[in-house]
Amino acid sequence: MSQKSINLHNIPACSNFFEMSSKLSIFTILISVFQIIDTSGCFPENNCDKNAICITAESSYYCQCNAGYEGSGYICTDENECVATHQCSLYAACVNTDGSYECICRNGYIGDGFSCHKSFDDITN
Template identity: 30%
Template sequence: MLTLCVVLFLLLPAPSLGNNCSEHCKACGGPERNQCLQCLPGFMLHDNVCVDIDECGTELAKCPANTYCINTHSSYECRSCDRACVGCMGSGPARCKKCAPGYRSTDLKCLDIDECSEQVLACADINALCLNTEGSFQCHCAPGFTRKGTVCVRNQTPVGEERGLFDDLQDDEVEVLKQMFFGVILCALATLAAKGDMMFTSMFIGAVAAMVGYWLSDKSDRLLDSFLKGR
């Protein structure tokens, strides 16, 4: 009996290896897909057919924190969760397990919080402007201010910067310049009025009246001020 079994075993075809097998088979009894005896890594034998193993649905996948598993042909990949998530079940802000700081669950999605519009004083410095960013916000100094340490200070005029033409004029000098200006205007109007033009004559008379009124008003203010100080 033992001799008969050995003879039958020797008559059976030996399992094929390598190129003679169908795709994904490592060892087979023939070239057909359902004749696999052993599968390549990443596949398992089911009814003599090698099928892909879904590592993501088993404990075979070892993905680090804040990533999710994607099954691939004969293997798997670990991809990063959306920045709005702390842990996820897939891509995008709608697959988060929990929202990251700076995000809020809205309509089943983790969406950015606009701190600049929700917080009255998002920036503690009153001279800083709030700029919302993805998941957070930033405080930038307002125009005319520069950051110094933790606060924004007003920009100083550089030493030696050229001053304007009239920056150093005193009040009395400004008054003289105003009188000279009005004098030039009156001379021009007087010249035009001398030609007999009624419009310029009227303008000349009006300008003279305005100058006299201004002079009398200024004199009366000075007299009244001197009188009060004298008392």
């Protein structure tokens, strides 16, 4: 894995311990992310699917499908989240989309699709 250099002089001064701690935590998280996903060994002509990310591994690379897709990374197909993993309300329809899904409240219900309740008009009639 290649080493990343980060200029510590660009981190702003902190006025108190809490502010310093929170900035250091964010800094630590950023360093962790850079170490986990290193794409420096990936070339534009890699064989990854258009719905995958290329990740450097030792002296080579591998491909990993993006969220909402499944497969080897070299071939990724849309995962149908409506089959098992959706979080739609019992009163909503799950609609699979490319790489994701939408929840739409059924007729007579209102809400954001994740939480649906009887519409006021249906309650009064």
